[in-house]
C-alpha cells in the first residue's frame with residue numbers, strides 16, 4: 001500500500017489524529033521522518049490527543065453553557081472575595097471526582113454565571129460531561145416531563161451526568177413538585193456526582209426560600225455536606241470592559 005492509500009485508510013477509519021500526524025510526517029524530507037517505533041508512538045499519541053480534544057468540544061457543545069467563559073478570564077482578587085488558590089483548586093477537578101457540590105453566591109452581576117461556566121468549560125476539557133441549566137429551564141423541564149410521562153427518564157439522564165450546573169437558583173417561586181424533584185436530584189447526586197449551584201441568595205437563606213422545613217432540611221443536608229463555598233463580592237461586572 002502506498003503512503004497516500006495509507007493516509008486515506010486512516011481517514012476512512014476515522015483515525016483523524018493519526019491521519020493528520022502521518023500527513024505531517026509525509027511532508028518532511030525522508031531523512032527527517034521518524035523510524036517505525038517512534039512513528040508508531042507519535043501517531044498513537046496524536047490520535048489520543050485528538051480524541052480528547054474532539055470529546056471536549058462535543059461535551060462543550062452539549063453542556064449548553066450560557067457564557068463562553070474561559071478559566072483564565074475569571075477575576076481573582078480580594079475585592080471579589082475569590083483567591084487564585086480557591087480557583088486553582090476547583091480547576092483541578094477534584095471536586096468532580098469526589099462528587100462535592102460548589103455553591104456560588106453573590107450580588108447581581110458579580111460574575112457567578114461566568115465563574116460557573118468557566119468551571120463547566122474546564123470540566124468538559126477534562127472529559128466530564130456537563131449540563132448547564134438555569135432554574136427556569138429546570139422547572140420547565142420538570143413540569144413538561146411530568147406532563148409527558150418522561151419524568152423518570154429525565155431523572156435518570158441527569159443522574160448519569162458527572163457535573164450539573166444550576167444557575168439563578170432562588171429567583172423564582174418554586175412549586176412543591178419542583179422542590180421534591182430538586183430533592184430527588186440531590187439525593188441521586190449525593191456522594192456520587194457533583195453539582196454547582198449559583199444564586200444571588202446566600203446559602204443561609206435557602207432554607208427560608210424553600211419554605212418547607214422537611215424538604216429544606218433534607219435538601220440542604222445533602223447540598224452543603226463537603227461543599228465548596230464561594231461568596232463573590234463587589235460591583236456588577238455587567239457592561240464593564242474587562
Ligand SMILES: Nc1ncnc2c1ncn2[C@@H]1O[C@H](COP(=O)(O)OP(=O)(O)OP(=O)(O)O)[C@@H](O)[C@H]1O
Pocket residue numbers: 067073074075106107108109110111112113114115168199200237238239242
Ligand atoms: N471575569 C469576567 N471576565 C469577563 N466578563 C465577566 C467576568 N465576570 C463576569 N463577566 C461579565 O459580566 C456580566 C455579568 O456576569 P454574570 O452573568 O456572571 O453575573 P451573575 O453574578 O451571574 O449575575 P446575575 O445574578 O444577575 O445573573 C456578564 O456579561 C459576564 O460575561
